[in-house]
Amino acid sequence: MVIGLDSCSKSNNNGGSNTGTPIDVGSGDTGILNFAYALEQLEAAFYTQVATSFYSGISSAEQAILTDIMYHEVIHRNFFKAALGSNAIAALEVDFSAVDFTSRTSVLNTAKALEDTGVSAYNGAGAYIMNADYLTLAGKIVSVEARHASAIRDLLNPKSADFAGDDVVNPTSGLDFSRTPNSTTGGPSIVATANMFLKTKISATKLP
Amino acid sequence: MNANKLLETLDKEISHSSLSRRDALTKGLNFGIKSALTAIPFALLFKPNKALAGTGDATLVLQVLNFALTLEYLESSFYTMGLSSNGLVPSSDTTVISQISKHETAHVTLLKTTITSLMGTPVAEPTFDFTAGGMFPDVFTNYQTFLTLANAFEDTGVRAYKGQAGNLQSNPMVLTAALDIHSVEARHASEIRRIRGNKGWITGASTPGVPNAVYGPGNPVASFPAEDNTMQGGVDVTTLVSFPSSASTEAFDEPLDMNTVLSIAGPFIKM
Numbered sequence: 001m002v003i004g005l006d007s008c009s010k011s012n013n014n015g016g017s018n019t020g021t022p023i024d025v026g027s028g029d030t031g032i033l034n035f036a037y038a039l040e041q042l043e044a045a046f047y048t049q050v051a052t053s054f055y056s057g058i059s060s061a062e063q064a065i066l067t068d069i070m071y072h073e074v075i076h077r078n079f080f081k082a083a084l085g086s087n088a089i090a091a092l093e094v095d096f097s098a099v100d101f102t103s104r105t106s107v108l109n110t111a112k113a114l115e116d117t118g119v120s121a122y123n124g125a126g127a128y129i130m131n132a133d134y135l136t137l138a139g140k141i142v143s144v145e146a147r148h149a150s151a152i153r154d155l156l157n158p159k160s161a162d163f164a165g166d167d168v169v170n171p172t173s174g175l176d177f178s179r180t181p182n183s184t185t186g187g188p189s190i191v192a193t194a195n196m197f198l199k200t201k202i203s204a205t206k207l208p
Numbered sequence: 209m210n211a212n213k214l215l216e217t218l219d220k221e222i223s224h225s226s227l228s229r230r231d232a233l234t235k236g237l238n239f240g241i242k243s244a245l246t247a248i249p250f251a252l253l254f255k256p257n258k259a260l261a262g263t264g265d266a267t268l269v270l271q272v273l274n275f276a277l278t279l280e281y282l283e284s285s286f287y288t289m290g291l292s293s294n295g296l297v298p299s300s301d302t303t304v305i306s307q308i309s310k311h312e313t314a315h316v317t318l319l320k321t322t323i324t325s326l327m328g329t330p331v332a333e334p335t336f337d338f339t340a341g342g343m344f345p346d347v348f349t350n351y352q353t354f355l356t357l358a359n360a361f362e363d364t365g366v367r368a369y370k371g372q373a374g375n376l377q378s379n380p381m382v383l384t385a386a387l388d389i390h391s392v393e394a395r396h397a398s399e400i401r402r403i404r405g406n407k408g409w410i411t412g413a414s415t416p417g418v419p420n421a422v423y424g425p426g427n428p429v430a431s432f433p434a435e436d437n438t439m440q441g442g443v444d445v446t447t448l449v450s451f452p453s454s455a456s457t458e459a460f461d462e463p464l465d466m467n468t469v470l471s472i473a474g475p476f477i478k479m
Contacts, residue, residue: 068407071455078448083441123387126373127380135377137441139370140460142387144409146394151408154399159300161307164395174314175388176395 020201023089025181027206029134032125034089035181036138037080038202039121042194043073043114045094050111055104062104062155069111069148076141083137093199108156113193115149116168116177118142121190123178128208146176180208265378270328272372273382275466276389277319279368281333282473283361284312289338290358293348301403308358308396315389322382340475355404356417362397363410364422364472366390367464371432394461409458412436421472426465435462 025034047070100106122142150163181204287309320330369390376383398408413423413436426432
């Protein structure tokens, strides 16, 4: 046992790609960590596919960056799987049919969306985490996702303000965007955004 | 004696202190270690005051916010001075540096407002010496020196906020704001690091040119390991993948305790 999550209530794996019923991430700290695990599964799968066949004309610098990010997301995903143990949700089947992996623009814009979503998800979940150790772990990951987001955004528009643009960092408060899983403030919910890239849908009915 | 009076008292003590920071710096100690001598008075500013027993969490939250405010004053002042230093920031980089500067100034305003709304008193802005007593004499004339310090401040800021998250759990609104600042500092750090020609993320426990204390262990080291740590939640994450172990050190950023952060920032804060 790694973190002691086994004693928490199990997530309700009441669905899958067979039935079309979403897999619910569960409640409480287990639910939040499974939600994070779901997002990391998505990112890990995305960057793994990117790294399997890099887009046309990729520079060696960009290849190194995307390889690093792939490493990090796979590490994050595998970490959550190990930490959650028997409370982990199933492996999710992804759907990247909307992405053109041969196109730099398509790949980087998808990466940007995934990273920004990840940052906002961790930021929005923090206040709902009960266990201080889990909060610390989430904190250790979210800043790395923000480093990713900054780098991807800069690749898309070098040396502009986009690395921490006004579209994602409030220019008055200097605060990054943060959202709870089901909040639709400012756009589709994080759950809805994730489900755009998932054959196996998730839900977070017991989370805010 | 309430916290505000304590702070005022400490301020008076600091101004009459015979401790010479230059003396400490010239004794040949390493950056970070010698700065601990000068940082002690500031660390005292943020220690829980036992006379306020019973106010517990609320007091701690205010202390954390004033700690954060001190760091934001430092960053805000640093970038403002950098942008107003003729010929320092090349035109190619003014958009980036201005965006960072804008955020740090916004953070100062936000933190002061938050502290006041919680019936606290924001600490006054310190006077800064970004040469750190002459250790970085060309901070505002040599862009590479400026960037190196920016790198140090941003990566330290990320670790500082991360180290305090647990202390803010009693106030969800403040915790969320702190997390939302923390990720912005990480965006800044990534960009500055990349402008300097390094990765946006931290490999191992060092970064070219930046004092090692920024990436070193805190105290206690079990809670605040150095940046080359690969033990997460009891798991050695290097065993979870077949990637270079450097990737495992990059995948997680590490928190740093308040005292160690203040020992890093101390040389830049005049007494």
